[in-house]
Amino acid sequence: MKRLSGLPILIVILMAALFLAACAPAAQPATPTPPAVEEATAQPVETPQVEKTPQAEKTEEPATTEGFTLAPAIAERMAAGKTPIIYVSYHDVSNEFAPFLKAGVEKAVADLGVSAEFVGPVGADAEAQIAELESLVESGVDGLAISSASTDALAPAINRFLAEGIPVVTYNTDNPDSNRLAFAGQDLVTSGYAAAQVLADLLGGEGDIIITTLDAAAQWSIDRETGARNAFDEYPGINVLETINTGTEPQEIYANIENAMLANPTVTGILSLECCSTPAAGEYVKRNDLQDKVTVVGFDELPTTLELIRDGYIAGSVSQAPERQGYEAVRMLVDFLNGKPISDVDTGIEVIDLSNYQKYLGE
Numbered sequence: 001m002k003r004l005s006g007l008p009i010l011i012v013i014l015m016a017a018l019f020l021a022a023c024a025p026a027a028q029p030a031t032p033t034p035p036a037v038e039e040a041t042a043q044p045v046e047t048p049q050v051e052k053t054p055q056a057e058k059t060e061e062p063a064t065t066e067g068f069t070l071a072p073a074i075a076e077r078m079a080a081g082k083t084p085i086i087y088v089s090y091h092d093v094s095n096e097f098a099p100f101l102k103a104g105v106e107k108a109v110a111d112l113g114v115s116a117e118f119v120g121p122v123g124a125d126a127e128a129q130i131a132e133l134e135s136l137v138e139s140g141v142d143g144l145a146i147s148s149a150s151t152d153a154l155a156p157a158i159n160r161f162l163a164e165g166i167p168v169v170t171y172n173t174d175n176p177d178s179n180r181l182a183f184a185g186q187d188l189v190t191s192g193y194a195a196a197q198v199l200a201d202l203l204g205g206e207g208d209i210i211i212t213t214l215d216a217a218a219q220w221s222i223d224r225e226t227g228a229r230n231a232f233d234e235y236p237g238i239n240v241l242e243t244i245n246t247g248t249e250p251q252e253i254y255a256n257i258e259n260a261m262l263a264n265p266t267v268t269g270i271l272s273l274e275c276c277s278t279p280a281a282g283e284y285v286k287r288n289d290l291q292d293k294v295t296v297v298g299f300d301e302l303p304t305t306l307e308l309i310r311d312g313y314i315a316g317s318v319s320q321a322p323e324r325q326g327y328e329a330v331r332m333l334v335d336f337l338n339g340k341p342i343s344d345v346d347t348g349i350e351v352i353d354l355s356n357y358q359k360y361l362g363e
Contacts, residue, residue, distance in 0.1 A: 068181065071166060072165070074166070078142070084142040087117050088105050088117065088326065089119050089132070090102075090147045091129060092149065093118070093122060095248065095276060097276070097302070100323055101323070103326065105326040107326075107327055108329075109330070111327075112330065120132070124214075126153035144167070146169075146180075148173050152177070155178040158179070162181075169332045169333055171184040171326070172322070182343060182345075184344070184347065185320065186325075187346055188223035189223050191318055191320065191349050192230075192273065194351070195228060195318045196271055198315075199269050199315075199316075200234075200269075202269075202315055202316075203238070205238065207239070208264065209232070210260055210261075210264060210269075210270055211243040212257055212277040213272070213274060242260070246277045253277050254284065261288075261294075268293065268295065270295070270297075274300065275302055282313040285314075286308065286311070291313050296315060298314065298316075299320070300322070301319055307361070309352060310354070316353040319351075321347040321348060325347050
């Protein structure tokens with residue numbers, strides 16, 4: 001090897017070190033932690049000890065709002081400290097579930113000091129819902145929260161409002177086909193899975209089942225039924241006979257369940273996918289003295305459902321924290337208008353049964 005002359009060994013070493021440092025890649029900055037979303041004052045919903053599908057595990061991240069520009073008039077009002085004008089549109093204010101959502105909206109109004117009104121059509125009428133929303137927009141709004149009567153029908157309207165610079169979030173019933181800014185509600189596929197799993201376990205993994213729903217064609221119903229059938233597929237002894245589209249009128253709901261039960265005398269389980277066919281199924285069991293032969297699992301905490309759980313005619317019902325959904329719908333819009341990041345809010349799952357119905361019924 002040729003010898004380096006005239007250079008002290010120490011200098012050679014230093015030069016080599018400097019050369020290597022120059023070739024090393026620059027250190028990358030740490031990924032910033034997304035800003036925390038302010039928690040609502042509503043009580044968090046507990047998660048039941050129910051095995052869930054992989055979709056149940058989610059990390060909430062700030063919603064993507066790129067491409068949305070707040071209307072100048074709304075921006076000016078907020079900059080001037082004006083009270084936000086918010087409308088919370090529900091797809092059917094006449095059903096028995098609506099008052100729970102409305103209570104959450106009213107709590108948000110009291111807590112947050114905003115103007116928020118609970119509105120919507122009587123009956124799940126998409127055209128009526130759109131017409132009312134368009135009228136409200138014409139009169140002047142700062143934000144809209146929408147539970148869609150029809151995903152397909154409402155998505156273009158939601159996108160139109162967003163294009164006009166009006167912030168829109170969804171709640172209770174999501175509209176993923178739209179560009180809505182965020183969603184507050186239950187993961188419907190996961191909740192359908194959880195409810196079906198509860199029923200299948202209560203039946204010991206065997207039995208003939210019917211599924212009931214107010215509107216089998218609605219996206220919320222499709223999502224819940226998808227989750228339910230995924231769960232039932234895991235139980236070889238469970239046989240789903242049919243899905244009953246009950247309609248929305250109380251007498252019609254009961255009559256359709258009764259007809260389905262008479263047509264399927266081997267039924268040992270009923271899974272109801274929403275608030276209002278659940279008590280009707282329990283009432284059928286009660287009237288026909290079938291509490292030891294037919295197990296009912298459904299959704300929501302209507303007083304009649306809770307009473308039927310207490311009396312042994314309904315085995316369980318899955319809560320989706322409706323008051324929190326109404327509250328979060330308002331809170332997300334208020335946060336957004338105040339320049340804060342917003343995220344989807346999963347309001348969780350809790351199974352109501354004989355062990356805990358009292359806290360819902362107030363006994």
